[in-house]
Amino acid sequence: MSTAVTAESRQSSGSIWNQFFFAREVPYGMALVRLLLPAVLLVDIVRRWAHARELYSTDGALATLHLNFGYPDMLPELSAPWAVGLFTVLGVLMFTSAIGWCTRFSLLGSCALYFYFSYMDCLSTATKYTVISQHILLLLGMSNCGDIWSVDAWLAKRRGQIVDPRGAIWPQRLCQILFGMIYFGAGITKMHTDGFFSGDQLVFWMMTYVNNEHPLGDHMTRYPLWVSIGCYATFVWEIVFIFTIFQRRLKWPTLAIGTVFHLMTVFTLGLILFPILVSAAYLVFLSEAEFKTILSWSPFRWLSGVLAKTPADAPAESVAEPVVEMPRMALRWRFGSPAVFASVLGVAALVGVAVEYQLDHYQMRGPNGPLPLPELALEEVQKMLAGDEPIRAVDKLMAFDLGSTLVAEHLASHRTVYEQGETFFAQVSLNPPHEDMWIDCVMCEAVPDANDESRLVPGRVLYRTGQVIMREAFRTNFRFTVDSGIAPGEYFLKVKSGNDEMARRHFTVLSKDSDEMRAASAN
Amino acid sequence: MKRIFVVAFIVGYIGILTFGNVCHLLQYGVSSHPLMYMIVWDMFCGWSAYDMRVKIIAEGESETYYDLTKAPWGELHAYGYIGREHYDHFNSHSGAIAQNVLKHTCHEPIVRVIVLDECWTKKLNLPDSVWNLRYDMPKDWHTYYHVRTVMLPDGTVTKRNDCFLTHQGRRMAYDNPRLVQQSLVGRPMFLSEPGAGVSGESAAGLPGARLPVASPSAN
Numbered sequence: 001m002s003t004a005v006t007a008e009s010r011q012s013s014g015s016i017w018n019q020f021f022f023a024r025e026v027p028y029g030m031a032l033v034r035l036l037l038p039a040v041l042l043v044d045i046v047r048r049w050a051h052a053r054e055l056y057s058t059d060g061a062l063a064t065l066h067l068n069f070g071y072p073d074m075l076p077e078l079s080a081p082w083a084v085g086l087f088t089v090l091g092v093l094m095f096t097s098a099i100g101w102c103t104r105f106s107l108l109g110s111c112a113l114y115f116y117f118s119y120m121d122c123l124s125t126a127t128k129y130t131v132i133s134q135h136i137l138l139l140l141g142m143s144n145c146g147d148i149w150s151v152d153a154w155l156a157k158r159r160g161q162i163v164d165p166r167g168a169i170w171p172q173r174l175c176q177i178l179f180g181m182i183y184f185g186a187g188i189t190k191m192h193t194d195g196f197f198s199g200d201q202l203v204f205w206m207m208t209y210v211n212n213e214h215p216l217g218d219h220m221t222r223y224p225l226w227v228s229i230g231c232y233a234t235f236v237w238e239i240v241f242i243f244t245i246f247q248r249r250l251k252w253p254t255l256a257i258g259t260v261f262h263l264m265t266v267f268t269l270g271l272i273l274f275p276i277l278v279s280a281a282y283l284v285f286l287s288e289a290e291f292k293t294i295l296s297w298s299p300f301r302w303l304s305g306v307l308a309k310t311p312a313d314a315p316a317e318s319v320a321e322p323v324v325e326m327p328r329m330a331l332r333w334r335f336g337s338p339a340v341f342a343s344v345l346g347v348a349a350l351v352g353v354a355v356e357y358q359l360d361h362y363q364m365r366g367p368n369g370p371l372p373l374p375e376l377a378l379e380e381v382q383k384m385l386a387g388d389e390p391i392r393a394v395d396k397l398m399a400f401d402l403g404s405t406l407v408a409e410h411l412a413s414h415r416t417v418y419e420q421g422e423t424f425f426a427q428v429s430l431n432p433p434h435e436d437m438w439i440d441c442v443m444c445e446a447v448p449d450a451n452d453e454s455r456l457v458p459g460r461v462l463y464r465t466g467q468v469i470m471r472e473a474f475r476t477n478f479r480f481t482v483d484s485g486i487a488p489g490e491y492f493l494k495v496k497s498g499n500d501e502m503a504r505r506h507f508t509v510l511s512k513d514s515d516e517m518r519a520a521s522a523n
Numbered sequence: 524m525k526r527i528f529v530v531a532f533i534v535g536y537i538g539i540l541t542f543g544n545v546c547h548l549l550q551y552g553v554s555s556h557p558l559m560y561m562i563v564w565d566m567f568c569g570w571s572a573y574d575m576r577v578k579i580i581a582e583g584e585s586e587t588y589y590d591l592t593k594a595p596w597g598e599l600h601a602y603g604y605i606g607r608e609h610y611d612h613f614n615s616h617s618g619a620i621a622q623n624v625l626k627h628t629c630h631e632p633i634v635r636v637i638v639l640d641e642c643w644t645k646k647l648n649l650p651d652s653v654w655n656l657r658y659d660m661p662k663d664w665h666t667y668y669h670v671r672t673v674m675l676p677d678g679t680v681t682k683r684n685d686c687f688l689t690h691q692g693r694r695m696a697y698d699n700p701r702l703v704q705q706s707l708v709g710r711p712m713f714l715s716e717p718g719a720g721v722s723g724e725s726a727a728g729l730p731g732a733r734l735p736v737a738s739p740s741a742n
Contacts, residue, residue: 021533051599054623055607061623063607063616066557074557119557123610124601128566135561142532170529174536181540185564188548204570207645210610211603218653270603362627363596371595373630376580376588384578384639384668391691394663395644398572401657431572431644433688435695471695504659 021170029286030145030172033136034103036280038094038110041133044273045091048125049352053361055121057083065122075119081353083120086113088352089345097137100150102341107141129274135178136281143171155337175284180242187238190231197235198409199228200429200474211270220268225410234261245285255282393500396437398429398474400495400503409475416507418482426493426505429475437497440466441478446490446506458492458504482509571688574648577608578639578668579621581676583631591624591636614638614671614686618678625676638672640687 054060057080066074078086093110096102115134118126146152147165156163195201203224206217220227237257244250259282262275295304363369403411404424411427418424426441447459469476480493488511494504543562546552553563579591598606608620617638625633643666646658654662669687674680684690697703 048599048601055599061616061619063611063619065560068613068615069554069557069560071557121607123616124599124607126560127602128564131561168529170533174533177537178540181544182564185544185547186566188544189565192550201570204572204645207648208570208574209603209648210605215650218650221649222653222657361596364627370627370629373581373589373591373624373628374593374595376590378588381580381588384580384641385637385670386668388669388690388694389667390694391667392665395665398644398646399657431646433692433695435698506659 021173022168024166025169025172025288026148026165027143027145027167027169027172028148028288028291029283030140030143030175031100031148031150032283032286033175033281034100034107034140034145035098035149036283037133037136037140037277038097038107040273040277040280041114042091042094042098044125044130045087045094049087049091050356050359050361052084052087053080053356055124056087056117063121063123065119065126068122075116077120081357084356085349085353087117089349090114090117092345092348096151096341096344097140100146100152102338103146103150103152104141105341107137107146111137111141127274129277132178132182132281133277136175136284139171139175139178143167172284175281176245177242179281179284180245183238183241187235190235190238195474197228197231198474199224199226199231202227202231206268209270212272214266214268214270216264216267217269222414225407225412228408228410237261251285255285258282391434393497393502396431396434396497397495397502398431399427400493400505401427401429402493402505402507403427406477416505417510418507419510420482420484420486420488420512423479423481426478426480426495427475428469428478428495428502430469430473432471432474434469434471436471437469438466439469439476439502440464440494440496442494442496443480444492444494446492456490456492456506458494462486462491572645573642573667573688574645575609575612575687576605576641577611577614577617577671578641579608579617579624579636580639581621581625581630581633581636583633585631587631589630589633591621594624595628612686614683617672618674618680621674622676622678633676635681636674636676637670638674640667640669640671642667642669642687 048055056062056078058077059080062077064072064075064077066072090110090113093106093113097106097110100106111134114130114137118130118134144165144167147163147167153163153165190196193201203221206214206221206227237254241254241258244254259279262278265271265275294300360366360369363371401411401414402416402424403414404418404422405412406425406427411425415424428439428441430437441464442458442461443463444458445460445462446456449455449457465478467476467478486509488509490506490508492504492506495502539562543559543564546559547563547565553559553565577592581589581591583589592606592608601607601610608617611617611620618636621636621638625636643664646654647662647664649657651662667687669684669690670682671684671686672680673682685693
């Protein structure tokens with residue numbers, strides 16, 4: 001009995017394994033990724049092509065990734081013609097991958113060359129999206145994604161060959177597992193990052209301008225509580241991704257959240273290529289059945305007629321139609337295609353090298369070449385070389401906010417109008433690094449400026465308090481109660497470190513039953 | 524036979540991805556080999572409170588200074604609107620960049636090349652519309668400069684310092700008479716430190732001083 005159960009369970013687990021990795025499907029999802037991913041990467045490659053001599057050759061400034069790891073000789077360094085020629089070949093291979101010409105070779109070749117060039121330039125080529133792309137190019141190269149919607153399929157059809165595009169889905173599964181692993185790893189990174197869950201690290205990223213413009217990110221820096229909530233949500237989603245993505249009910253909600261998450265990085269962090277690339281690569285989650293379901297929806301129904309003629313339906317047709325004798329032209333194509341392909345690569349490389357040479361990247365050979373170095377003004381240099389100075393107190397302060405509700409360590413709302421009897425918090429957020437600091441919080445009357453009466457400035461000091469902020473702390477709060485001793489009017493709170501004023505906030509106190517207060521609250 | 528290879532590939536591939544994540548989780552061996560970069564997913568590696576740019580200048584024999592940061596033939600803005608030298612947080616490649624610019628330009632003999640960190644607090648990056656909503660004081664822009672490396676024109680390093688933030692963190696920690704006193708106790712009269720001629724500061728980090736741990740490839 002027990003032997004029978006064991007055998008049955010073994011057979012069952014074996015069939016689950018077979019079904020998961022070796023079910024046979026038409027690789028619609030993988031083919032879509034094959035069409036999109038190289039096309040997106042081609043944008044990056046075209047932008048860098050004119051700089052290939054400088055970025056990837058010994059006639060430039062190589063910045064190898066392996067040097068940072070202590071392996072300076074891991075990969076060979078190429079002279080300029082070789083680097084430019086191979087980089088041109090990389091661009092051509094990306095293009096032929098997208099159109100599906102000698103697909104497997106194109107994908108594996110572009111993966112190998114992209115890996116090489118990424119490692120040769122860690123400053124402006126190697127990023128995590130290039131790594132993700134290399135993984136996916138490798139797995140696409142192992143799949144039969146070139147059997148549909150490709151030049152290869154068209155050539156096969158011309159030759160009269162019947163190709164069954166159905167194949168084992170293990171490369172697609174590995175792509176899906178790759179995404180699960182990436183998000184799990186990204187979750188681990190967040191776990192390790194100090195200040196991530198408080199939102200502080202992300203707020204600093206939103207203030208960083210090393211990527212493109214990110215107007216939403218600028219505004220989000222005012223709401224660290226919402227950023228913090230977003231950080232927790234992102235972390236949970238990343239960790240559970242690999243567990244939910246293979247559940248039929250949870251798969252599409254998980255991907256929808258992922259798409260929104262990546263889309264938000266465009267507006268909050270100024271990333272562009274990464275979200276486009278990852279969203280395109282999400283198509284690896286599309287199964288054959290789901291693709292056909294989508295085609296049955298009315299907006300896409302017109303496409304199903306076109307796609308019905310894909311080789312997916314070829315085996316059924318092949319039974320009905322007699323095999324046509326191969327014409328002489330097709331015979332020539334069969335042998336000619338790889339040869340033509342190799343010729344195209346060779347010619348492209350040579351043309352690339354010649355054109356790049358003519359462009360004269362460094363402008364050494366022109367009438368004005370080599371170009372002169374731009375001079376710097378002496379005052380500017382003196383400022384740069386004046387020696388290190390300590391960080392100013394005002395630069396140690398990140399923000400000074402007032403509000404009445406504290407959630408976790410953040411102010412839930414920012415308010416500057418308070419009623420007598422109310423309690424509010426003055427929150428001081430600091431920029432690391434800072435030493436252990438004594439911070440004074442000083443409440444002053446607001447008085448008209450002597451030079452400009454319409455402008456209010458701090459006047460007589462009414463109250464002073466202070467506390468220590470330890471070097472590892474990001475923020476501290478001062479709690480104030482507006483008691484009856486504080487008359488309705490305008491006031492200032494100032495934050496000081498020693499004699500240096502770091503920041504000030506203007507606020508208004510209203511009497512307890514003031515109409516003005518009601519109006520302010522209503523707004 | 525083919526099936527065996529396929530199963531071996533599947534198991535191997537998943538095993539390698541798992542190995543990368545386990546190393547990352549345990550923070551063990553993540554920098555042991557360049558290929559670890561392919562399997563460790565540290566996309567959010569920490570960002571400091573200060574924006575940092577790299578400035579490379581060369582001093583000529585006539586005491587004229589030249590800007591090597593913006594190459595005269597134009598620069599690639601790979602991820603936004605700044606040149607590639609600004610992504611060199613470890614200062615590993617600024618020497619190569621400087622030498623390349625010198626090699627391909629016309630100039631007088633150069634006597635030294637200086638690499639500087641140019642830093643400012645990130646809150647100053649906020650557009651004025653957002654700034655005015657959060658701060659009651661006008662922007663008081665201040666840029667800090669910190670010499671990172673001094674080189675001969677052939678790339679020989681004559682002085683190397685830590686980055687601006689580590690330097691400032693150390694300065695703040697040492698602003699403590701008790702700590703300074705303790706550090707002096709037991710120090711030998713004749714101090715011999717390997718590499719002291721090259722390195723201006725000790726390599727030890729400090730709490731609160733944030734160093735990026737990877738290229739800004741969170742992109």
